[in-house]
Amino acid sequence: MNSKRKGVGLSAFTARSQAVSQFASHGDFLRTSNLNALQTxxxxxxxxxxxxxxxxxxxxxxxxxxxxxxxxxxNAIGVDPLASSNASRNWKQEGSFWAQMLGGSVNDFYFELAVRVVEVCKDTRAENGGLIPLAEARERVTKGRAIGGGMEVSDDDIVRAVNSLKPLGSGFTLPVVGGRPMVRSVPKELNVDQSTVLDALQMLGYVTVSMLQDNLSWERPRAETVITDLLADSLVWIDLQDEETTYWSPTFIHEAAR
Amino acid sequence: MASSLTPSLAPATTATSYTLPPTGLSEPTRIEPANALPSGNQPSFAYPPLYNFPPFYTLQPNTTTRQAQLQAWSGLIQSYCKYHRTWRLSLVDAIDTPLFRNDALNRRLSLADAQTVLDWMANKDAGGGGGRAEWISTKDKSLAWIYWRRPEEWAELIAGWVDDTGQKNTVLTFYELMEGEMTTSQEFHGMDPDLFQKSLNLLVKRGRAQVFGSEDQQGVKFF
Structure with a gap:
């Protein structure tokens, strides 16, 4: 249009602008057909x-x-069932993805499981300071407290259940400590030293102050401070009956028996 | 069907792995004729997982952890005494039994710490063990009742059995109740006579039973 108004008579320009508009309309057409195909x-x-x-x-x-x-x-096709359940709830009356697909039962399954996981974490908190191996949490849920109260679940289920608690701001996290997946139910920032010692504890089961000194080249007070902090958070148990005082990870209580 | 069977086996195997190997089982059960449990093939005593955790034998300084530890000790002592039908626990004797010492780990609970545990068990207040033990000698703290059932719970159990078997308003002798053939399947069969009396006294106080007779030939009537 513009080129015509300039009236320089160069048909090349007209042809080019026509081509551009044709490309544009064809592009639109392709996009719509693509979209239609995808929607189908x-x-x-x-x-x-x-x-x-x-x-x-x-x-x-x-x-x-x-x-x-x-x-x-x-997951492979990019559908997160639990995430979509939260997103869709607001604008669709029909309910979540899971609810639509499975009549609510799978969705409910994860919420029910989440409640069990919370219970397990709460029951064992005094013993383990709120850090429980994922596998142990699964075992406890599987066993259940009452006869017939158990649920058959996999680690994957527990992870999904804990993640479904996120919208509640529950403070449940799924850290990996010393290569082992954990469920942490007490929200607390651990400093670098504490995390290092927890990692070591998961690998060895117990530590002593001199072990920390030797392996991490820490000064004695530094090692002692970390241990004192972990004791205060009930993340380690103390044993005074060895040659040197040892500090044990309560996550090993249920493994020592095996 | 098959898929639901396979996973259900898994927890069972982990549970049994805590128990001691079931060798020589029949021997101890045959020695105890007073054992009221009807099963002729009693499984060996299953120690809790904490029993194999070395710090279990050191009282924990952290109050939260210690509370969990005391609770676990209380549970262990109760189930151990229940299993062995120990009504009164002599600490001096028991301190050298597998209850308080784990030779495999080379760990043991000290006498003083065991007393702390029993003190906690005897405490009926909030934050205590809910009266699961009672010192028989408060002065030297060496002998204590272990209540895997408290006297009031025993009283209910006995009264319940009398009611169920339609023997209310009938005079039953103490001997009949504790050692008689009718009660062999009952948990209170072979009960410590003093604890038996203690429990009955609670019913007498509430006017639900009356005790007759003298020392050796005592009888009781339930209302």
Missing amino acids: QLSVFQSLLHQFSLTHAKDIRSNPTFRAEFARMC
Whole structure:
């Protein structure tokens, strides 16, 4: 249009601008068709997933391995079932992704499991200072307190359940200490020294002040301070019946028995 | 079906791994005819996981941890005494038994610390062990009742059995109740006579039972 008004009569310019506008409209067309195709694919996929989950809802609920595989599949295609459940709740009356797909039972499953995990953490807090190995938490949930009160769950389930607590600001975290996945139920910042000692504790089971001095080349007061802090947070137990005072990680209580 | 069976086996195996190997089981059970438990094949005593944790034998300075530790000791002592049908625990004797010493770990609870544990168990206040023990000799703290059931709980159990078997308003002798054939399947069978009397006295006080007779030939009637 502009080039025409200039009226220099150079048809090359007109042709170019026509080409540009044609490209633009064709681009638009491609985008829409692409979008339509994707939307169709997505709806097909969702209905398939829906069908799949309906057929296998029982398995998803009862079989931890199957559940983990299903959740992994959702993750692989970029669907986070729990995250989407929180996002969709606000603008859709129909409920969460899980609820839509599985009639609410899987979603409820994770929330119920989360409650169990919180209970386990609370029950053992005095003993372990609020740091429990993920595997132990799973075992305790699996066993349950009452007869028939246990749930068959995998580590993956526990992780999902704890993550589902995040919107509550519960302070539950899933740190890895000394290479072992943990559930931490007492929100507290650990300084670098304390984390180092906790890592060492997970590897060795116990430490002594001289071990810390020798291996980390710390001064004695530094090692003692860290130990005193960890004792105060009930993250270590003291043993006075060895040659040197030893400090044990309570996360090993349930492993020593094996 | 098969998928639900396999995982359910896992917790069972971890639970049994805490118990001692079940060798020579039948011997001790046969020696104790007073044992009221009906099972002829009693499993060996299962120590809690903490039993194999070395710091368990050092009283913890941190109050939170110590509370958990005392609770665990209280539980261990109660279940140990229940298993061995020990009604009164003599600390001086028990301190050298596997209850308080773990030779595999070379750890033991000192006599003073064991007294602290029993003090805590005897404490009925908040933050205490809820009266799960009672010193028989308060002065030297060497002998104590261990209440895996407290006297009032024993009283309820006995009164409940009398009620269930329709023997209210019938005079039953102490001997019948404690050693008689009718009660062999009951938990109070073979009970310590003093504790038995102590429990009955609670019922007498509340007017739910009446005790007759003299020292050797005592009887009781429940209302």
